Amino acid sequence: MDGGMKLAPNLVEVEDLTVRFVTREATVHAVNGVTFSVRPGEVLCILGESGSGKSVTLRALMRLLPPRRTKITGRMQVDGQDILSLDRGALRRLRGGLVSMIFQEPMTALDPVYTIGTQIIETICKHKGISRSAARARALELLELVKIPSAAQRLDNYPHELSGGLRQRAMIAMALSCDPRLLLADEPTTALDATVQIQVLILLRKLQRELGMGTIFVTHDLGVASEIADRIAVMYAGRIVEEGPVADVLRAPLHPYTQGLMASTVHGQARDQDIDAIPGSPPDLRRLPAGCSFAPRCRYATPECRASIPEPRSPEPGRMARCIRVEAAVHSFA
Amino acid sequence: MDMMPPSSFDRGGPAQPLLIARDLRKHFKVKGGAPGAVVRAVDGVSFTLFKGETLGIVGESGCGKSTLARLLLHLIQPDEGELVFDGDTVAEVRGISVNALRRQVQMVFQDSYSSLNPRMPVQDSVAFGPYVHGKSRSAARQAARDILVKVGLNPDLFGPRYPHELSGGQKQRVNIARALAIEPRMVILDEAVSALDKSVEAQVLNLLRALKANFNLTYLFISHDLNVVRYISDRVLVMYLGSVVELGPVDEIFSRPLHPYTTALLGSRPSMDPANRIEEPPITGDPPSPIDPPSGCRFRTRCPHAEPVCAAKPPVLGEWHDRTSHVAACHLHDPASGHSMARATVGAA
Numbered sequence: 001m002d003g004g005m006k007l008a009p010n011l012v013e014v015e016d017l018t019v020r021f022v023t024r025e026a027t028v029h030a031v032n033g034v035t036f037s038v039r040p041g042e043v044l045c046i047l048g049e050s051g052s053g054k055s056v057t058l059r060a061l062m063r064l065l066p067p068r069r070t071k072i073t074g075r076m077q078v079d080g081q082d083i084l085s086l087d088r089g090a091l092r093r094l095r096g097g098l099v100s101m102i103f104q105e106p107m108t109a110l111d112p113v114y115t116i117g118t119q120i121i122e123t124i125c126k127h128k129g130i131s132r133s134a135a136r137a138r139a140l141e142l143l144e145l146v147k148i149p150s151a152a153q154r155l156d157n158y159p160h161e162l163s164g165g166l167r168q169r170a171m172i173a174m175a176l177s178c179d180p181r182l183l184l185a186d187e188p189t190t191a192l193d194a195t196v197q198i199q200v201l202i203l204l205r206k207l208q209r210e211l212g213m214g215t216i217f218v219t220h221d222l223g224v225a226s227e228i229a230d231r232i233a234v235m236y237a238g239r240i241v242e243e244g245p246v247a248d249v250l251r252a253p254l255h256p257y258t259q260g261l262m263a264s265t266v267h268g269q270a271r272d273q274d275i276d277a278i279p280g281s282p283p284d285l286r287r288l289p290a291g292c293s294f295a296p297r298c299r300y301a302t303p304e305c306r307a308s309i310p311e312p313r314s315p316e317p318g319r320m321a322r323c324i325r326v327e328a329a330v331h332s333f334a
Numbered sequence: 335m336d337m338m339p340p341s342s343f344d345r346g347g348p349a350q351p352l353l354i355a356r357d358l359r360k361h362f363k364v365k366g367g368a369p370g371a372v373v374r375a376v377d378g379v380s381f382t383l384f385k386g387e388t389l390g391i392v393g394e395s396g397c398g399k400s401t402l403a404r405l406l407l408h409l410i411q412p413d414e415g416e417l418v419f420d421g422d423t424v425a426e427v428r429g430i431s432v433n434a435l436r437r438q439v440q441m442v443f444q445d446s447y448s449s450l451n452p453r454m455p456v457q458d459s460v461a462f463g464p465y466v467h468g469k470s471r472s473a474a475r476q477a478a479r480d481i482l483v484k485v486g487l488n489p490d491l492f493g494p495r496y497p498h499e500l501s502g503g504q505k506q507r508v509n510i511a512r513a514l515a516i517e518p519r520m521v522i523l524d525e526a527v528s529a530l531d532k533s534v535e536a537q538v539l540n541l542l543r544a545l546k547a548n549f550n551l552t553y554l555f556i557s558h559d560l561n562v563v564r565y566i567s568d569r570v571l572v573m574y575l576g577s578v579v580e581l582g583p584v585d586e587i588f589s590r591p592l593h594p595y596t597t598a599l600l601g602s603r604p605s606m607d608p609a610n611r612i613e614e615p616p617i618t619g620d621p622p623s624p625i626d627p628p629s630g631c632r633f634r635t636r637c638p639h640a641e642p643v644c645a646a647k648p649p650v651l652g653e654w655h656d657r658t659s660h661v662a663a664c665h666l667h668d669p670a671s672g673h674s675m676a677r678a679t680v681g682a683a
Contacts, residue, residue: 195615271566
């Protein structure tokens with residue numbers, strides 16, 4: 001924001017990122033020109049439905065996408081490092097060191113044949129180059145940090161011996177093991193039960209504040225975003241259609257898609273009335289419509305919407321929406 | 335329509351409950367576990383389902399809500415307990431056969447893809463039910479077309495497609511159409527909207543409400559999403575580790591929960607208000623394993639009000655038969671329990 005690109009105090013700078021998956025049959029336009037930044041210690045929530053490109057954006061930041069079939073363009077910087085130009089060795093140092101990631105399914109993200117202690121210790125030894133016994137002491141500290149009860153015994157447990165909530169805590173411990181400056185979280189609480197989800201969310205929020213990590217948190221759940229985000233970026237069909245401080249976006253969404261998403265989210269609606277649902281379904285990413293991708297489902301769409309992709313408009317500092325109906329007060333957003 | 339036994343046929347009259355489940359029990363043997371180890375998936379569940387209502391069942395994973403749904407249709411045989419469908423005992427002499435029950439009770443599952451045959455165009459999947467239940471091929475095909483229209487799919491456009499050619503929302507519409515094709519009186523919706531995106535979930539919820547009014551249906555709506563359950567249900571049943579902890583009308587459950595677990599579940603919903611975030615989780619820890627559940631009250635290991643009496647004897651649910659009953663299985667609400675904070679429940683029928 002506020003012209004920060006040149007001063008570069010930002011932890012993450014992503015500019016005009018596009019990701020395409022190319023196969024013989026078709027090209028999937030998963031991410032189509034995404035620009036955002038994250039300051040140190042800030043939590044950005046990327047909110048979107050399945051196929052909106054939110055997870056692909058996250059994976060691109062760590063170069064986790066299959067290189068042969070993926071075409072990435074644009075610019076991505078984390079802590080001054082140009083992600084797209086890193087070689088294998090530099091990538092290995094980056095992953096789990098400067099940047100680490102937690103996933104939705106800890107059971108598939110953790111290795112089933114090693115104890116969680118072994119997996120955490122390995123990460124610490126690789127990145128910090130310290131002895132195994134020192135790493136073990138650090139691993140124990142981490143399990144206590146994420147509030148795993150009787151941590152010393154749990155260190156020698158295999159992933160399948162832990163409950164879902166404890167497994168997710170173990171994965172968080174592993175992600176934090178090398179003091180990352182940037183934490184990427186891909187729906188980390190979606191697979192958890194309600195009473196466990198809120199525990200893990202509150203834990204993540206506390207740790208993020210104490211450790212001052214910049215965080216990008218991908219979710220489809222407005223409620224989760226309202227609990228953890230500083231800012232929200234709403235994605236639709238591979239573009240950020242709205243961005244702003246979480247309280248502002250939830251109180252007065254600018255983009256018709258965000259408005260529709262909020263109206264569709266069941267939350268205390270009158271029981272005798274229909275929900276104000278968005279009609280239709282998201283576009284096919286192999287054949288994106290010209291112009292605004294949301295236009296085919298938008299109640300306000302005009303021929304102008306279908307003619308060209310709306311430029312980002314900023315009605316007030318720190319907020320942005322890609323919709324021609326939004327009055328632009330400040331023109332310096334992008 | 336020329337349906338097999340007219341499915342709107344209301345034998346017992348509107349006041350007769352459509353379904354009564356009494357003390358249903360299902361324990362699964364643990365493979366490779368200690369001898370005699372069982373998962374107490376459903377452990378003594380009783381409830382009444384009235385005609386035309388929607389009963390919501392909530393609970394966390396492993397609480398037995400899906401097993402319960404399968405027991406109701408005898409997709410799994412109950413170990414113990416009794417099912418009464420519109421006055422007829424299920425699977426008993428002089429009662430109603432399982433086949434006849436399934437003609438009147440249908441089910442929609444969570445995974446919309448794996449519950450459809452991938453090698454069959456969806457119109458054939460939908461026509462299969464009416465055909466098996468005695469319609470001619472052409473009549474079954476016509477019934478499928480009619481019902482596809484009713485769920486909002488153009489039969490000419492979508493009927494010949496295969497499941498992989500449909501979006502998640504469209505597949506779930508097909509599953510709903512298939513369930514309704516034989517004109518059932520009751521539909522069990524087991525997490526039927528949980529896998530859908532929010533914008534599509536809203537569309538399907540609207541559709542379910544419209545179909546219910548249109549076909550005079552009774553719903554059993556299983557979900558882990560409390561907001562959705564609040565929106566769609568008339569009454570709510572809360573499960574924890576295989577047993578019912580609370581049952582009551584939806585507004586009472588949400589405004590005046592009796593059981594500490596229900597309170598915790600409600601308090602775990604995100605605030606939707608960044609200015610008033612939840613600072614402390616209502617309860618800590620994960621639900622214990624149903625293999626060896628805690629003695630007495632199963633919630634006592636996570637309950638803020640647990641006392642020795644909670645470990646000593648299991649609480650009972652109380653009078654659950656009525657439409658207006660609001661009851662909880664908790665010693666706090668039984669003055670005779672011996673719990674130091676016990677008091678009589680006000681207003682429970």
